[in-house]
Amino acid sequence: MSATLLLVQTLNGLQFGIILFLIAAGLTLVFGVMDFINLAHGVQYMVGAYFAAAFVAWTGSFAAGLALALPAALAFGLLLEVVVFRHLYDRDHLDQVLATFGIILFLNQGVKAVWGAAPLLVPIPPALSGSIELMSGLLYPVYRLAIIAAGLAVGGLLYVLVHHTRAGMLVRAGATNAAMVSALGVDIRRLFMVVFGFGAMLAGFAGAMVAPILSVEPGMGDNILILAFVVIVIGGIGSIRGAFLAALLIGLVDTLGRSFASNILRLVLDPSMASQTGRAIAPMLIYILMAAVLFFRPTGLFPVKR
Amino acid sequence: MTGLPAEAAQTAVAPPARWRGCILPLVLFGLFAVAPAFARHGGEGYILALALRVMILGIAAMSLDLILGYGALISFGHAAFLGIGAYAVGILMSHGVGDAFGQLAAALAASALFALVTGAISLRTKGVYFIMITLAFGQMLYFLATSLAAYGGDDGMTLPRKSLVLGTRILGEGHTFYYVVLACLVGAYLLCRAIVASRFGRVLRGTRENPVRMQAIGFNPLAYQLAAYVIAGALCGLAGFLLANQTEFVSPAFMTWQRSGELIVMVILGGLGSLHGAIIGAAAFVILEEVLSRITELWKMIFGPMLVLVALFARGGILGFFRGLRRG
Numbered sequence: 001m002s003a004t005l006l007l008v009q010t011l012n013g014l015q016f017g018i019i020l021f022l023i024a025a026g027l028t029l030v031f032g033v034m035d036f037i038n039l040a041h042g043v044q045y046m047v048g049a050y051f052a053a054a055f056v057a058w059t060g061s062f063a064a065g066l067a068l069a070l071p072a073a074l075a076f077g078l079l080l081e082v083v084v085f086r087h088l089y090d091r092d093h094l095d096q097v098l099a100t101f102g103i104i105l106f107l108n109q110g111v112k113a114v115w116g117a118a119p120l121l122v123p124i125p126p127a128l129s130g131s132i133e134l135m136s137g138l139l140y141p142v143y144r145l146a147i148i149a150a151g152l153a154v155g156g157l158l159y160v161l162v163h164h165t166r167a168g169m170l171v172r173a174g175a176t177n178a179a180m181v182s183a184l185g186v187d188i189r190r191l192f193m194v195v196f197g198f199g200a201m202l203a204g205f206a207g208a209m210v211a212p213i214l215s216v217e218p219g220m221g222d223n224i225l226i227l228a229f230v231v232i233v234i235g236g237i238g239s240i241r242g243a244f245l246a247a248l249l250i251g252l253v254d255t256l257g258r259s260f261a262s263n264i265l266r267l268v269l270d271p272s273m274a275s276q277t278g279r280a281i282a283p284m285l286i287y288i289l290m291a292a293v294l295f296f297r298p299t300g301l302f303p304v305k306r
Numbered sequence: 307m308t309g310l311p312a313e314a315a316q317t318a319v320a321p322p323a324r325w326r327g328c329i330l331p332l333v334l335f336g337l338f339a340v341a342p343a344f345a346r347h348g349g350e351g352y353i354l355a356l357a358l359r360v361m362i363l364g365i366a367a368m369s370l371d372l373i374l375g376y377g378a379l380i381s382f383g384h385a386a387f388l389g390i391g392a393y394a395v396g397i398l399m400s401h402g403v404g405d406a407f408g409q410l411a412a413a414l415a416a417s418a419l420f421a422l423v424t425g426a427i428s429l430r431t432k433g434v435y436f437i438m439i440t441l442a443f444g445q446m447l448y449f450l451a452t453s454l455a456a457y458g459g460d461d462g463m464t465l466p467r468k469s470l471v472l473g474t475r476i477l478g479e480g481h482t483f484y485y486v487v488l489a490c491l492v493g494a495y496l497l498c499r500a501i502v503a504s505r506f507g508r509v510l511r512g513t514r515e516n517p518v519r520m521q522a523i524g525f526n527p528l529a530y531q532l533a534a535y536v537i538a539g540a541l542c543g544l545a546g547f548l549l550a551n552q553t554e555f556v557s558p559a560f561m562t563w564q565r566s567g568e569l570i571v572m573v574i575l576g577g578l579g580s581l582h583g584a585i586i587g588a589a590a591f592v593i594l595e596e597v598l599s600r601i602t603e604l605w606k607m608i609f610g611p612m613l614v615l616v617a618l619f620a621r622g623g624i625l626g627f628f629r630g631l632r633r634g
Contacts, residue, residue: 031434035434037434037437039567084614084618087618088617088618091617093380093433093434093437094374094380094570094574094578095574095617095618095621096617097380097382097567097570098570098571098574098575098613098614098616098617099613099614099617099618101567101570101571101613102609102610102611102612102613102614102616102617103610103614104610105606105607105609105610105613106606106607106610106611106614107610108606109604109605109606109607109610110607112604113604113607222563222564226441226445226563229438229441230438230442233434233435233438233439237434237435276455279453279455280449280450280453280454283449283452283453284445284446284449284450287442287443287445287446287449288446290438290439290442291427291439291442291443291446294427294430294431294435294438294439295427295430298430298431298432298435299431299435300435
C-alpha cells in the first residue's frame with residue numbers, strides 16, 4: 001500500500017517537475033541570454049491557461065484549443081516584448097523588477113476583467129480521460145501521464161534546438177557573452193526577441209497543459225513563478241540541462257515532502273509533534289534546498305561557463 | 307540608476323543646497339505632525355489610518371533603501387522582517403506578554419538575528435543570485451507562518467488590544483499611537499541619515515560602487531554589507547511591530563513575496579538612495595492605491611502600467627522627476 005502511494009506521489013512529483021521545467025526553460029534563457037529579470041513570466045503561464053480555456057470552450061476540442069492557444073501565447077509574448085521589455089534590456093535589474101511587477105498587477109486584473117474572477121474549468125480531453133492500471137492496484141490518470149510525455153518531448157525538442165541548430169548555437173553563445181556575439185555581426189536584438197517569444201510560448205504551453213487539472217484563475221502564475229526562479233537558480237542561470245534536472249528535483253522534493261515529511265519525522269519524534277513539524281517543514285523544503293545549494297555552489301549546480 | 311546622480315546634483319549646487327536638502331524631509335514630517343489637527347474637520351479615522359499606514363510602510367521602505375540605495379543589495383525578501391516584527395507582538399501577546407517594550411525588544415532581536423543568519427549566507431552570492439536567495443528566505447518564513455496552527459496559521463490572528471506601556475493602555479488612547487509612530491519615523495530617519503553620513507556609510511557606498519577596490523584599500527566589504535543588512539532588518543522589524551499594533555492583526559500575508567515587491571516599488575517610486583524618497587514612495591503608493599481603488603475595482607490595471615511608465619521614463623523616481631524639473 002505504502003509502496004503504491006510512494007509510486008503515485010513520485011509520478012505526481014515528476015509531472016509537477018515537468019511543468020516547472022516548461023516554465024523555467026524560457027525563464028532561464030531570457031535570464032541567461034539577456035540578463036533580464038522577468039517577473040512577468042508567471043503571468044504568461046496564466047495567460048496561456050486562459051487562452052487554452054477560451055479556445056477549448058470556443059472550438060469544443062482540446063487539441064484545436066491547444067493549437068490556437070500556442071500561437072496566441074507566442075503573439076502575446078512578442079507584443080509584450082515590443083511594447084515594454086525591449087526598452088529595458090539595457091537597464092539595471094531594479095528597473096526590470098519595477099516594470100515587470102507592474103505588468104503582473106495589470107495582467108492579473110486584466111484576466112479578471114475579461115474572464116471574470118471565478119475559476120474557469122477545462123474538461124480533460126475524452127481521449128486522455130480515465131485512468132490506467134500501471135501495476136496491480138495502481139491506477140494513474142492518463143492525462144497526467146500525457147503531461148509527462150509531452151513535457152519530455154518538448155525537453156528533447158529543446159535539446160535538439162539548443163545544441164544542434166544554428167539558432168541554438170547563437171543562443172548558447174549569447175548566454176556566454178552577448179556583447180561578443182553582437183560584435184560578430186549577429187542581430188542580437190532579433191535573437192533576444194525570438195528567445196523571448198519562444199520562452200513565452202513554452203510558459204503558455206505549460207499553462208495550457210495544466211488547465212484541465214488545475215483551476216484557471218487570476219494570480220495562478222504568482223507562486224509558480226517563484227518556484228521557477230528557484231529551479232533556474234538551483235540549476236544555474238542560462239542552463240537548459242540545469243533547469244531540467246533542477247525542475248525534476250524540485251517537483252519531487254516538494255511533492256514527496258508534502259506527503260511523507262510527517263511519516264519520516266515520526267521515526268524520531270512522537271506522532272503529534274511529527275505531524276506538526278512535518279506540516280511546517282514540507283513547504284519550506286525546497287527553499288532550504290535552494291539556500292543550501294547556493295551556500296555551497298553560489299552560481300547553481302550547472303553554471304554556464306564564461 | 308545608482309545614487310550617483312543624486313549626489314552629483316547635491317555637490318554641484320552651491321551651499322544653499324544643503325538647506326534645500328533638509329526642506330523636503332522637514333515639510334514631510336511637518337505634514338505628518340499636523341495631519342491630526344486637519345483631520346479633525348472630517349474623516350478623521352480614515353485620514354489618520356492612511357497616514358499611519360504611510361508612516362509605517364515608510365519606515366519599512368526606508369530600511370530597504372538603506373541597503374538597496376546605499377549598498378546596491380537588492381533584497382527581495384524584505385517583507386519577512388515586517389512579518390517577524392508583527393509576529394513578535396502576536397506570539398508574545400498570545401502568551402500573556404502584553405508589554406510594548408518586551409515585544410519591541412523581541413521584535414528587534416528576532417529580526418536582527420534573522421538578518422544576521424540569512425545575510426551571512428545570502429551575501430556569499432552576487433547579483434541575481436542574491437535577489438533570489440533573499441526571496442527564498444522570505445518564502446521560507448512565509449510558509450513557516452502559514453503552518454503555525456497555534457498562532458492562526460493561514461488566517462492569522464486578531465490581537466485583543468494594542469501593546470501595553472507600563473501596564474497602561476495608553477497606546478489605544480487619543481492620538482498617542484499616531485505620535486509614537488511619527489516619533490519612530492523621525493528617529494529611524496535621523497538614525498539612517500547618521501549612518502549614511504558616517505564613515506560606515508561611506509564605506510558602504512564604496513562597496514556599492516566597487517567592492518574590489520574597497521577590498522584593495524583594506525576594507526572587508528562583506529562585514530560592512532552584513533552590518534547594514536542587520537540594521538535594515540531590525541528597522542523593518544520595528545515597522546512590523548508598529549504595523550501589528552496599528553491593525554491589531556497579524557497574518558502571513560504581511561510577508562508574501564508580493565509585499566516584498568511592493569516595498570521595492572515604493573523605494574524606486576520615491577527615488578533610490580535618498581531615505582526620505584522612500585517615505586515619499588510609500589505615501590505615493592498608499593495614496594494611489596486608495597484613490598484608484600475608489601475610481602474602479604480594477605485599479606491595478608491603471609496602477610500596473612503606471613509602474614511600467616515610471617520604470618521606462620521617470621528614472622530616479624518622484625524625487626528624480628522634480629530634480630529634473632528644477633534643472634530645467
